[in-house]
Amino acid sequence: RIYEEGRESIPEHPYLFETDVEIWLIGSSCKSPVERFWNGNNKIYILQKARHNEESDPLEESNADGATYAAELLLKESSGPVALPVRRAKQLISLYTMVQNPNMTHLKISELVVLPPLWIRCDGSDPEHTCWLGAEPLKAGNKITGISFYMVTCDGPTADETYFANLDELKMTHKMKHHSSIVMTKGFAQYELIRDAAIEDTIVESESNIYVDIIWNAVDKILETPPLISAATLNITLESGNPRSPVHQLYRELQFLLALAEGLKTGVTEWPEPSESESAVELVQEFLTGLKKELDGYCISGNRNELEKIKCDTAAVDSSIKSIYSERGDLDFAEQLWCKMRSKCVSSYEELIKCFTLIIKSLERGEIQPWIHQGSSSLLSKLIQQSYHGKIEVISLSGITPIQMLLEIGLDKMKKDYVSFFIVKSKRCLLFQDYFISTSVDLQEQVHRVQKLHHMLEIMVSCTVLLQFKHENLFPLTQVCMKYYKENPLNEKHVFQLPIRPALIKKFYQNSHPEIWKVDISSGHGPKEVKTTWQVSTNPPGEHMTSNNTGLFSDSTVNASSEERMYFITVAECSQVHFT
Numbered sequence: 335r336i337y338e339e340g341r342e343s344i345p346e347h348p349y350l351f352e353t354d355v356e357i358w359l360i361g362s363s364c365k366s367p368v369e370r371f372w373n374g375n376n377k378i379y380i381l382q383k384a385r386h387n388e389e390s391d392p393l394e395e396s397n398a399d400g401a402t403y404a405a406e407l408l409l410k411e412s413s414g415p416v417a418l419p420v421r422r423a424k425q426l427i428s429l430y431t432m433v434q435n436p437n438m439t440h441l442k443i444s445e446l447v448v449l450p451p452l453w454i455r456c457d458g459s460d461p462e463h464t465c466w467l468g469a470e471p472l473k474a475g476n477k478i479t480g481i482s483f484y485m486v487t488c489d490g491p492t493a494d495e496t497y498f499a500n501l502d503e504l505k506m507t508h509k510m511k512h513h514s515s516i517v518m519t520k521g522f523a524q525y526e527l528i529r530d531a532a533i534e535d536t537i538v539e540s541e542s543n544i545y546v547d548i549i550w551n552a553v554d555k556i557l558e559t560p561p562l563i564s565a566a567t568l569n570i571t572l573e574s575g576n577p578r579s580p581v582h583q584l585y586r587e588l589q590f591l592l593a594l595a596e597g598l599k600t601g602v603t604e605w606p607e608p609s610e611s612e613s614a615v616e617l618v619q620e621f622l623t624g625l626k627k628e629l630d631g632y633c634i635s636g637n638r639n640e641l642e643k644i645k646c647d648t649a650a651v652d653s654s655i656k657s658i659y660s661e662r663g664d665l666d667f668a669e670q671l672w673c674k675m676r677s678k679c680v681s682s683y684e685e686l687i688k689c690f691t692l693i694i695k696s697l698e699r700g701e702i703q704p705w706i707h708q709g710s711s712s713l714l715s716k717l718i719q720q721s722y723h724g725k726i727e728v729i730s731l732s733g734i735t736p737i738q739m740l741l742e743i744g745l746d747k748m749k750k751d752y753v754s755f756f757i758v759k760s761k762r763c764l765l766f767q768d769y770f771i772s773t774s775v776d777l778q779e780q781v782h783r784v785q786k787l788h789h790m791l792e793i794m795v796s797c798t799v800l801l802q803f804k805h806e807n808l809f810p811l812t813q814v815c816m817k818y819y820k821e822n823p824l825n826e827k828h829v830f831q832l833p834i835r836p837a838l839i840k841k842f843y844q845n846s847h848p849e850i851w852k853v854d855i856s857s858g859h860g861p862k863e864v865k866t867t868w869q870v871s872t873n874p875p876g877e878h879m880t881s882n883n884t885g886l887f888s889d890s891t892v893n894a895s896s897e898e899r900m901y902f903i904t905v906a907e908c909s910q911v912h913f914t
Contacts, residue, residue, distance in 0.1 A: 337449055340377065348384075355418065355426065356384045359450070368453050368466060370852065370875065371486055371867055371906035381426060382455040382878065383416040417457035417878040423467045426454060430469055431481050435913055448478055455878045462487045465876050465904075472861050472910065480912035482864075488875055491900040498903065499868050501556050505855055508866045511909075514857035519553040523560050524850040525843035528800050541827055542572045544800065545849065546839060553853045557870070559844055560836060568832040568839070570811075574792045581788075581795050584751065588788050590676050591748060594741040595781040598734055605681050614680045618689045621674055625667075625702040662754050667704030668714055669747040675740065686736045690714075694729070697721040707750070711773045712742035738777070745780055752787040755794075756812065769820050786819040789826060801839060847899040849873075864908045870901035 336349055340359045348356035358380040360366065367380065418426075430452050432438050451470035458465055468484035489497070505517050528544045550564035560566075575585050597603025665673065671693070680686045696702045697717060706715050713729070720726040729735065749771045770783050793815060797803040803811075811832050818828065852869035869875070 336379075337377075337447065344377075350384060351381075354384050354422070356382050358382075367876065368468065368486075370850070370869065370904075371466070372451070372453070372468060372470075372484065374451060374470065377450040379450055379452045380415075380455070381418065381423075381452065383418045385413065385416055415455055415876075415878045417455040417465070417876075420456045420458070420460040420464050420467070423454040423456045423464075427452070427467055427469050427483070431911075434471055434478050434481070436478065437913055446478060448473060448476065453484075455876060458488065458879070463489055465874070465879055466906075472912070474861075479861075479914060480910055483909050483911065484906060485909075486875060486904060486906045488879065488902055488904045490902040491872075491874075492903070493898040493900050495557075498556055498870070499905075501553065501853065504853070504866065504868055508855045508857065508864075511866075511907075512857055512864050514864075517855050517857045519551070520854045520856070521548075521550045521553040521558070521560060521564075522850070522852045522854070523548045523848045525846055526849050527839065527842050528796075542576065542796075544568065544570050544572075544796070546834070546836075546843065548836060556853070556868075557848075557851055562836050562840065564836050566834050566836045566839070568811075568834045570793055570797070570830045570832070571827060572789070572793050572796055573826045574789055576792075579792060579795065580799060581791055584748075584791070585788065587676060587744075587748065588785065591741065591744045591781060591784070594737055594744065595778060598737050598741060599778060601734075603683065603737060605683070607681065613685065614675050615685055615688045615692070617674045618671070618692055621671070622692060622696050622702060625704060626696070662751060664707075665747070666706045666710070667718065668706055668710060668712060668743040669750070671714075672740070672743045672747045676744070680740070683736070686740060687731050690731055690736055690739060694726070694731075697726055700724065707746075710746050712746050713739050714743055715746070741777060741781075745777070745784060748784055749787075752784070752791060755791055756787075770816075782824060785824050789824065790815045790819065793830065801842065803838075807834070807838065852904075862910070864910065865906075866908070867904075867906040869904040869906070871904065872899060872901060874902045875904045 336345070336357060336359055339345065340361075344359055344361040344364075348358045351357050360378050360380055362375050362377055366372070366374075366378065368378075430449070433441065433443060434446060434449060436446060448471050451468065453466060453468040456464045456467055462485075464485060465488045466484070466486035468486075470482045470484070471478050472480040472482055501519075505519070508514065508517055524545055524547050526543065526545045528542075546566055546568050548560040548564045548566045550560050574588075576582065579585065593604055675686075675689060680689065693714070694717065698721075700721070703722060704718055706718050713735075717726045717729070753771060770787050772783075773780065775783075790812065794803075794808050794812065797808065797811065811830070814830055814832055818830065822828075848870075850869065850871040852867055852871075854865055854867050856863055856865040858864050
């Protein structure tokens with residue numbers, strides 16, 4: 335029933351079986367909790383203990399309709415999945431197998447259905463400490479020919495390597511169990527290259543992480559360092575806003591832009607506290623007075639020191655960081671105005687009106703003829719262009735108009751900032767740039783796309799600073815990010831993946847302890863392939879095995895410590911039963 339209903343769409347909530355089991359149907363597009371031990375890409379069932387009635391008899395019949403969503407089964411955010419007793423899991427595996435066995439004629443099943451693979455969370459209550467049991471139908475066309483059974487056991491954590499297996503012994507055990515004369519080995523290692531950790535005495539709550547997955551063939555020994563001919567994939571998850579980031583000033587600028595956008599949308603703007611020094615109005619008045627004294631109104635700025643001061647205010651970072659990201663040197667009048675009003679943080683709606691009133695009066699009187707970038711689309715830019723011809727339209731500085739005007743010049747400025755980085759700094763053409771800087775969509779969507787650009791910038795800068803990436807490495811990563819963000823909304827928890835040569839990052843992992851290291855020993859081909867997996871990992875192989883699902887060493891950084899690492903030791907074994 336669950337399988338048939340899941341053909342249309344994957345259910346968001348579990349089903350109740352009898353009184354003690356939750357059944358989740360997981361789609362092929364979702365992350366599989368058993369991906370380390372099973373490489374299928376189809377729908378799967380995940381079975382676990384139902385939390386609404388933990389004291390119930392496992393065999394007691396329930397009057398509840400298992401085909402309907404059970405409201406009492408809705409997951410609480412604070413709680414993780416709960417495992418079933420191993421004995422109960424074995425019973426469920428037996429039932430699953432029987433209903434798909436064509437030889438079980440006494441069950442009088444009119445039509446056998448090939449069900450998705452089944453995986454059950456186990457509580458490790460048996461001597462082997464089983465944490466997962468799995469079963470998968472073997473098929474020849476649409477006909478079921480047998481079942482593959484999986485058993486995953488786990489011990490630890492421990493730092494004592496005497497508990498680690500010997501590779502030759504693992505291979506011999508596999509050969510004897512499966513009557514194989516030839517086995518293949520495949521290695522996998524995951525290294526954490528950087529994780530947000532401590533800033534002075536505080537811990538940053540962040541999902542930011544850069545790690546690498548490395549795969550290679552022909553493993554020689556347990557815990558060997560991957561050879562340089564391996565295939566490696568960089569995995570990047572980055573949340574914006576780290577105060578240590580070289581582009582944190584730009585992030586703060588973006589936050590001001592977002593506050594304006596939110597105010598435009600809701601009608602309520604959160605204004606910052608007034609500055610103790612000179613106000614934004616006074617700063618704008620000084621700026622206009624300086625322009626009035628200029629004989630050449632088409633200069634970027636009448637006072638070169640003025641522009642340098644803006645650059646200093648908006649990018650207060652050291653020289654090494656400026657080489658990665660620095661304020662543009664071609665700020666026009668509107669962009670300089672944005673920098674001044676942002677740096678002094680316009681603290682009220684009334685103050686904003688006063689600032690724009692000063693500017694418009696100066697334009698009307700012809701006291702200034704400031705230079706602006708060609709193609710600027712803001713209302714203020716249009717007024718400036720009109721002033722070149724001696725007449726500007728009358729606008730009412732009421733309602734949302736002042737906020738929209740400030741938002742527009744901020745959007746123009748920040749778009750140019752990001753384009754400057756991706757084209758000039760990365761020395762690459764910005765593919766899809768029309769999408770990211772388009773003015774044909776409404777202001778809210780433009781702001782959303784600027785947020786995407788900032789997230790991409792944070793990723794590029796982090797890889798430049800932390801991994802010393804060069805332009806040739808940044809280019810393919812930029813394309814990966816842009817392709818994703820042209821098709822998806824902002825998602826700072828998304829894992830961006832980039833194939834990479836291990837030689838480029840070897841210095842960050844070659845003397846480090848892996849987060850995960852495993853070897854697959856396999857024999858047979860196609861549907862008859864069987865596999866034994868031996869793995870060590872800093873986290874247990876299932877969420878149901880611990881209440882603290884973070885790594886045992888949370889201070890991993892680039893060039894990780896050489897301390898002994900505590901590992902969970904996991905073994906996954908496979909066996910097959912053929913019906914005919």
